[in-house]
Amino acid sequence: MTRTLDPANKTAPASVGLVWRVIPPGLYGGRASTLVERSALVNRRGWFVLVGGAFEPILFLWSLGLGFGQFVASVAGPDGRPVSYAAFVAPALLAASAMNGAVYDATFNVFFKFKYAKLYDAMLATPMGPLDIAMGEIAWALLRGGLYSAGFLGVMLAMGLIASPWALLALPAALLVAFAFAAVGMAATTFMRSWQDFDLVQLAVLPMFLFSTTFFPLSVYPGWLQTVVTWTPLYHAIELMRGLTLGVVGWGMLGHVAYFAVLAAVGTVVAARRLGSLLLD
Amino acid sequence: MEHLVEAKALTKHFGTFAAVRGIDVEVRRGEAFGFLGPNGAGKSSTMRMIACVSGRTGGELKVLGMDPERDGPRIRARIGVVPQLDNLDLELTVRQNLQIYGRYFGMSRQQCREKAVELLEFAQLSDRADQEVEPLSGGMKRRLTIARSLVNDPELLLLDEPTTGLDPQARHLLWDRLFRLKQDGVTLIITTHYMDEAEQLCDRLVVMDGGRIAAEGSPGELINRYSTKEVLELRFQPGAEKPDLERFAERVEVLPDRLLLYTQDGEHTLAKVHEHGVQPIQSLVRRSSLEDVFLRLTGRTLVD
Ligand SMILES: Nc1ncnc2c1ncn2[C@@H]1O[C@H](COP(=O)(O)OP(=O)(O)OP(=O)(O)O)[C@@H](O)[C@H]1O
Ligand SMILES: [Mg+2]
Numbered sequence: 053m054t055r056t057l058d059p060a061n062k063t064a065p066a067s068v069g070l071v072w073r074v075i076p077p078g079l080y081g082g083r084a085s086t087l088v089e090r091s092a093l094v095n096r097r098g099w100f101v102l103v104g105g106a107f108e109p110i111l112f113l114w115s116l117g118l119g120f121g122q123f124v125a126s127v128a129g130p131d132g133r134p135v136s137y138a139a140f141v142a143p144a145l146l147a148a149s150a151m152n153g154a155v156y157d158a159t160f161n162v163f164f165k166f167k168y169a170k171l172y173d174a175m176l177a178t179p180m181g182p183l184d185i186a187m188g189e190i191a192w193a194l195l196r197g198g199l200y201s202a203g204f205l206g207v208m209l210a211m212g213l214i215a216s217p218w219a220l221l222a223l224p225a226a227l228l229v230a231f232a233f234a235a236v237g238m239a240a241t242t243f244m245r246s247w248q249d250f251d252l253v254q255l256a257v258l259p260m261f262l263f264s265t266t267f268f269p270l271s272v273y274p275g276w277l278q279t280v281v282t283w284t285p286l287y288h289a290i291e292l293m294r295g296l297t298l299g300v301v302g303w304g305m306l307g308h309v310a311y312f313a314v315l316a317a318v319g320t321v322v323a324a325r326r327l328g329s330l331l332l333d
Numbered sequence: 334m335e336h337l338v339e340a341k342a343l344t345k346h347f348g349t350f351a352a353v354r355g356i357d358v359e360v361r362r363g364e365a366f367g368f369l370g371p372n373g374a375g376k377s378s379t380m381r382m383i384a385c386v387s388g389r390t391g392g393e394l395k396v397l398g399m400d401p402e403r404d405g406p407r408i409r410a411r412i413g414v415v416p417q418l419d420n421l422d423l424e425l426t427v428r429q430n431l432q433i434y435g436r437y438f439g440m441s442r443q444q445c446r447e448k449a450v451e452l453l454e455f456a457q458l459s460d461r462a463d464q465e466v467e468p469l470s471g472g473m474k475r476r477l478t479i480a481r482s483l484v485n486d487p488e489l490l491l492l493d494e495p496t497t498g499l500d501p502q503a504r505h506l507l508w509d510r511l512f513r514l515k516q517d518g519v520t521l522i523i524t525t526h527y528m529d530e531a532e533q534l535c536d537r538l539v540v541m542d543g544g545r546i547a548a549e550g551s552p553g554e555l556i557n558r559y560s561t562k563e564v565l566e567l568r569f570q571p572g573a574e575k576p577d578l579e580r581f582a583e584r585v586e587v588l589p590d591r592l593l594l595y596t597q598d599g600e601h602t603l604a605k606v607h608e609h610g611v612q613p614i615q616s617l618v619r620r621s622s623l624e625d626v627f628l629r630l631t632g633r634t635l636v637d
Binding site for chain 1: 347384386387388405406407408409414416418420421422423424425429433435436437438439483
């Protein structure tokens with residue numbers, strides 16, 4: 053009996069060792085969901101803020117679709133075939149709203165709780181660890197982003213801007229995008245020292261929102277800017293959403309998915325480890 | 334006797350600064366144990382190591398028989414922590430603060446609801462249960478923080494300066510709650526820089542200064558060991574030359590505005606001082622306190 057188990061025993065410590073090096077014991081108490089519960093409790097009273105956030109991209113879509121729609125008859129879609137301007141801009145706004153919601157929650161809100169409310173100090177006095185906190189906060193940001201995305205997808209459907217059943221996958225894709233932005237946002241927040249540093253977040257998010265093919269196709273930019281744009285995470289998110297809602301789907305999309313999966317994983321681990329080293333000195 | 338906390342040569346450095354410089358401490362089950370010391374003595378640093386939220390730099394530490402480095406979450410599941418500064422959840426109500434904290438410990442929603450009712454009663458906050466936390470008075474917030482620390486029925490409760498900044502009435506109310514906990518068998522570790530608090534609450538205490546332990550014992554033992562039964566305080570005009578009264582007492586401490594004469598019989602010493610022609614503007618005979626122990630051990634007063 054024991055002999056047959058030996059090989060398994062020998063291989064186990066190596067893999068456990070690797071996981072333990074990235075996630076040391078004590079970092080995770082398995083209670084991340086109670087943070088989501090707390091956020092839900094807090095937002096029960098402020099639900100209108102939550103709902104209010106969903107209207108922003110809808111307003112954008114409405115005004116841009118009506119306005120630009122008059123001047124621009126059609127734009128080249130992902131596969132080169134023309135699509136209406138509203139159908140072009142809507143998936144981009146979907147991606148941008150997933151980004152904005154997640155970044156806002158994971159930066160401003162987290163910084164406040166971390167620096168001023170001392171909320172995480174109180175949590176770390178319980179069996180919870182920094183990874184619970186990182187995962188819990190990111191999960192909340194992601195749920196909120198998902199809620200906005202679902203609402204926005206409904207609006208797109210009602211406006212006839214969805215051209216393919218592939219659009220069903222736009223919701224999980226939006227969740228993944230929100231996850232990645234929340235994780236990276238929270239990791240970045242652990243490096244911030246004061247509210248001034250948050251100007252950097254604006255400095256990163258606003259140009260990304262304006263330039264990542266949100267409102268114009270990549271071809272309008274000069275060559276060097278095109279290269280820069282294709283590096284930004286929002287560009288990858290928009291490519292993903294546009295492909296799915298317009299039904300132009302290819303294996304290449306898995307590249308975008310992998311891009312966000314890596315950002316999400318790295319962001320979460322960095323956020324947890326930084327929280328641990330800052331709060332457990 | 335079982336020890337809930339055992340520290341040997343425990344040290345804590347922040348960069349090159351040594352906040353705790355090798356302390357030996359043993360806390361027995363069921364007792365109220367105190368760390369008495371001035372600002373910067375290293376009390377909070379020690380408490381944070383015991384609470385498993387701060388790693389030690391050197392030495393040994395066992396809490397509930399386990400090593401905080403390896404078993405942090407398991408230890409934290411069984412202790413309660415009242416930090417020096419309240420960190421209540423200001424976005425939640427009084428009741429929700431207790432309920433969600435129970436959830437952090439993995440208790441069921443039903444358990445959390447019941448526990449919150451019980452603890453609101455204990456903290457005398459039942460009538461404020463569904464209100465915001467922010468408008469509560471300092472004493473109420475402190476009681477709520479203590480109530481929150483009890484949500485997991487801890488065997489060991491760590492209280493870092495539980496009554497600092499509270500008015501006398503609020504302090505007495507808090508002491509009363511802590512007595513009740515002690516009677517219920519909870520082991521208490523209290524830090525304070527109030528000697529009356531240490532005398533009131535602690536069965537045993539250590540006097541801490543500059544990251545080291547200067548003395549250890551029960552309040553009575555410490556007073557017997559390091560001070561006399563009575564103290565004669567003589568107050569003089571500020572700036573006036575103070576007479577040399579060494580020969581009338583076992584020991585004399587010279588403070589800026591007064592002399593402290595350590596003696597077994599204060600009235601008798603006062604009479605002799607008067608006979609000698611010394612005329613202080615005020616005199617007072619009192620029993621020795623931990624303040625005198627601290628003065629003796631460190632040459633400084635505890636609260637400045
Ligand atoms: N995170 C930290 N980084 C650097 N120095 C620290 C840190 N925490 C505490 N110290 C220093 O260590 C020393 C001991 O601090 P500690 O908070 O343990 O004292 P204390 O006895 O609790 O004092 P107080 O009565 O003011 O609360 C102080 O000089 C303090 O400045
Ligand atoms: Mg302190």
